Amino acid sequence: MAGTRTVRILLVGVGNLGRRFCRILAAKSPRLEARYGLRLSLVGAADSGGIAYAPGGLDPGLIAALKERGDSVRAYPGAGATGTALELVREAEADLVCEATPVNLAAGAEPGLSVIREALARGMHVVTPNKGPIVLAYRELVGLARERGVELRFDGTVAGGLPALYLGARDLRGAEIRRVEAVPNLVTGYILDLLADGLPWEEALGRARDEGALEADPSFDLDGWDAAAKLVIIVNHVLGYPATLGDVEREGIRGVDPGEVRRARARGGLFRLVARAELVDGGYRLAVRPEEIPPGHPLSHLGRKGMGVVYHTDIYGTISAAIREEDPVPSSATMLRDILDIYCGRSTSAP
């Protein structure tokens, strides 16, 4: 390995994913330097309370610790300041921005969208697990990245830590993809499993809410918006087919009959909210709806913590992939995957 290359990183959004990403950086630094010759240096961070910036590098473990005890990054000794994410991205010297603010499909995907636009415009690479900006502005952002000669990566926007996008867009090159089926949402699967266990609807919802799996506004998950957003990203990025949320026939799980879910399980089947793109007359028909996954189907093994995708192709057969993630670590680690994919380039060397 010829020398070590330093990558200066700004982290925008230090919640569930951002905080875990800091922990991963702290734990993995020596290995990444030894194995890939990369020094990933977190030089700036922003949350809703302020910013921290140090050109020589912040301690990612300390950032995580601040957040874990409820502080803003503004409390970072000697580097914390007032200011917004957008100001940080506008003024800091860095090579790459990790955009990990919460998903916000309703409000124009802000603040993420503005941060990504600014970072790309300034010639910085961007990696993000935030669906919002990618769903709402796929063409614009991909075009902007290309124009500025930088990379925009968003592997974490679909099915958590599963590299569903890399698998589809890279390993299926040259194929006609005739059908995509995905189970990209965790909480709906959990609720459907509770129904299969015999719980009535109210109790199933209550338990998911009590365990923190369901947001205060459950519509995003229950009505299939999350699954539809992920499908739109797969369709644009993997299938190269322009689509928006409005193109998805969307049926959530609220109308599901618990008896049907229980009968499916008795037959060895599994009820899940399935997102599907199907090639029809040269275009793709997109739908999200709850349905039974029969035994023997490549996703029939999914448990409560499982998500997956199936690509039906002409020349590569039927290829499926699934992940079991017990916590949000894999979702946050997608930012590391994206960064390493940018800097390790095309070489397919071992981890």
Next chain:
Amino acid sequence: MAGTRTVRILLVGVGNLGRRFCRILAAKSPRLEARYGLRLSLVGAADSGGIAYAPGGLDPGLIAALKERGDSVRAYPGAGATGTALELVREAEADLVCEATPVNLAAGAEPGLSVIREALARGMHVVTPNKGPIVLAYRELVGLARERGVELRFDGTVAGGLPALYLGARDLRGAEIRRVEAVPNLVTGYILDLLADGLPWEEALGRARDEGALEADPSFDLDGWDAAAKLVIIVNHVLGYPATLGDVEREGIRGVDPGEVRRARARGGLFRLVARAELVDGGYRLAVRPEEIPPGHPLSHLGRKGMGVVYHTDIYGTISAAIREEDPVPSSATMLRDILDIYCGRSTSAP
């Protein structure tokens, strides 16, 4: 797309895989040129009966047709000649060699190994689905490719058309891989399923042989050599851990008790020849043995035509992938995947 780039290809070995690869090239050319700006030009081919060479390009459909009617490529009008694969690779002007001769672990992996050495030494990229040379000379060949600044790709050596190597080596970068489980061999799975159906051993073997699934010398599959070879490639390439066939504890399926297989199915389990690498005391313990895959396991859905792999990691959770391939097309298409990966580089654009 700025202009079209021509890639001059030599195909060595025009059997089951090579012939189908020609059919894929013939069918996909317009799409590949339109989508990726690549003109894949087959300029030479070699089989055991001779060679064909035309600097302006051969018709891959005609090569396939010659082979389908039992001729050698030497019969190619105006381009056929006597000569060996090694001579072709030594003398032809080309950018890339597809090495698709039969697997031969016993005889020093020839003729594939010499062809690959020669191609790399001459500065040509090599793609191959041939396990033999990669198992027997992984370090040497990877080193030679690096030294010459060319790419050596062998995605098709493991689990047919499943991108098990790409997934592991690229998408798990940065992770510690604690365990790998693979079901990489089709015919042993078929035979075990026949035992589960209630057939006695002799009949199960006879049926697999009659259907052409089992080679004349069945030891390669039945005694686990094929699975062990694939495991060795995964371990070297994905885990970055040097290993050879001799490091694999190997138990084939011949000793399997049909009663045990039937009882496994009755419990909802699946019997398969499983290849496993497990991190123990900083090294990997490698084993191939027949065992029951329990219900709910990510590979429990595999059917007769299914192969798969599971990576257990520290930061990316448990990631599995599987393929169902009805015929050898996906295995031969891995050569196209490898070529496109070399020439499309790091961009992760859609197919």
